Amino acid sequence: MLSQNHTPSQKIEHPLFQDNGVELWVKRLDLISEDASGNKFFKLKYNLEEAKRQGYSQILTFGGAYSNHIFATAKACEKEGLSSIGIIRGEETLPLNPTLSQAKEFGMKLCYVDRESYRKKTEPSFLEKLKKQWGESYMIPEGGTNSLAIQGTKDILSKEDKSFDNLATSIGTGGTFTGLALSKNPNQTLLGFSSLKGDFIHREIDQVFNSIRETRPEKTIILDQFHFGGYGKIKPELIDFIHEIYQKYQLPLDPIYTGKALLGLFKLCQDGYFEAGKRILFIHTGGLQGNAGFSQRMGIKLPLSE
Numbered sequence: 001m002l003s004q005n006h007t008p009s010q011k012i013e014h015p016l017f018q019d020n021g022v023e024l025w026v027k028r029l030d031l032i033s034e035d036a037s038g039n040k041f042f043k044l045k046y047n048l049e050e051a052k053r054q055g056y057s058q059i060l061t062f063g064g065a066y067s068n069h070i071f072a073t074a075k076a077c078e079k080e081g082l083s084s085i086g087i088i089r090g091e092e093t094l095p096l097n098p099t100l101s102q103a104k105e106f107g108m109k110l111c112y113v114d115r116e117s118y119r120k121k122t123e124p125s126f127l128e129k130l131k132k133q134w135g136e137s138y139m140i141p142e143g144g145t146n147s148l149a150i151q152g153t154k155d156i157l158s159k160e161d162k163s164f165d166n167l168a169t170s171i172g173t174g175g176t177f178t179g180l181a182l183s184k185n186p187n188q189t190l191l192g193f194s195s196l197k198g199d200f201i202h203r204e205i206d207q208v209f210n211s212i213r214e215t216r217p218e219k220t221i222i223l224d225q226f227h228f229g230g231y232g233k234i235k236p237e238l239i240d241f242i243h244e245i246y247q248k249y250q251l252p253l254d255p256i257y258t259g260k261a262l263l264g265l266f267k268l269c270q271d272g273y274f275e276a277g278k279r280i281l282f283i284h285t286g287g288l289q290g291n292a293g294f295s296q297r298m299g300i301k302l303p304l305s306e
């Protein structure tokens with residue numbers, strides 16, 4: 001089984017929160033493990049166990065060229081002695097970006113699929129073709145969210161974490177949000193910050209709960225106004241914020257998920273969203289592997305993982 005270090009939580013002494021009488025802590029899942037970091041560690045751990053239990057020796061999954069999920073799967077599979085196949089959206093670009101070149105070093109076989117075919121990735125005929133090409137594999141969907149992934153993200157919160165008034169996380173597919181929602185204390189309020197533009201995310205997360213036959217608990221709030229232009233898009237304000245937080249607190253953030261979510265949380269606090277006396281735990285979901293490739297592509301300097 002993938003092994004895990006103790007995850008430290010870090011208090012952020014920022015005037016904005018201090019002036020509002022609010023305590024902010026960050027739970028550093030980015031520091032969790034050598035094997036696969038961030039929320040992807042939790043999403044993968046039971047899937048890889050289940051794959052082995054069912055006798056598979058190969059994992060096949062899907063993602064974009066900078067995907068944290070692709071990176072984490074490659075790394076975790078190497079650690080667990082499983083082979084891995086990454087079905088990558090779009091054409092191969094050489095030299096490989098840092099995400100894919102590292103995935104390849106971990107032993108992942110990369111298979112590029114044009115965008116149109118990629119869209120059909122859940123259709124039976126496409127899956128049949130993959131099976132012919134690559135042989136029997138345990139499949140994990142894009143982004144890694146399935147019921148075992150949610151089972152894994154239910155393990156994120158420790159006993160102490162359940163004494164905070166608010167929990168905050170970023171949202172991609174919503175797997176992590178769902179696991180936190182189902183494991184939090186009933187009187188805790190969970191805030192999820194969508195990194196995607198659009199209100200479809202509310203329905204999508206309802207579908208995630210439906211898919212595992214659970215109802216969404218009370219006090220689970222999805223915020224869809226902090227996408228800063230949409231998935232993978234950025235604003236100067238966001239990059240400035242990432243630098244400020246790194247300089248002041250040695251807390252590295254990524255511009256796709258954690259930077260947007262934490263900046264969103266700051267904006268809520270600025271608007272007086274949190275009553276004095278409240279204690280907030282922000283879950284740092286990782287994603288720092290992507291910073292190198294993002295910096296290269298955009299010509300913007302970003303903090304790298306520790």
Ligand SMILES: *Cc1c(COP(=O)(O)O)cnc(C)c1O
Pocket residue numbers: 038039040068069143145170171172173174175176177254257258285286287288
């Ligand atoms: C994948 C990822 C997310 C999104 O997680 P979901 O379970 O898909 O919502 C958030 N933050 C980081 C850093 C990620 O890599």
